[in-house]
Amino acid sequence: MRGIDDDEEVERALRYLVDSFESSGDNPKPVILHSTRVGMDLYDRGTGPASSSPASSTTCWRTRP
Incomplete structure (x- = not known):
């Protein structure tokens, strides 16, 4: 909770x-709604961003305690 x-x-x-x-300008796609839905879904699942590894350009994900 x-x-x-x-x-x-x-x-x-x-x-x-x-x-x-x-x-940043006009975007015809529903970017804000999509970003909010995905972010809250990930939050509810207990995942979140971790710091990017210096050896990698991709974002890592970890489980929250």
Whole structure:
């Protein structure tokens, strides 16, 4: 279950996402909705981004404790 601190962090992330897409120009695809759905699905599954390995350019994923 998410706490108030988690909800506030998610809200800040969504505001950043929306501001970034608004300033970058028009995109005909529903990028914000898709990004939100995927991000919340991953959050609910208990996965999150880990730091990228210096030897790799791909993002690693790890299970949250």
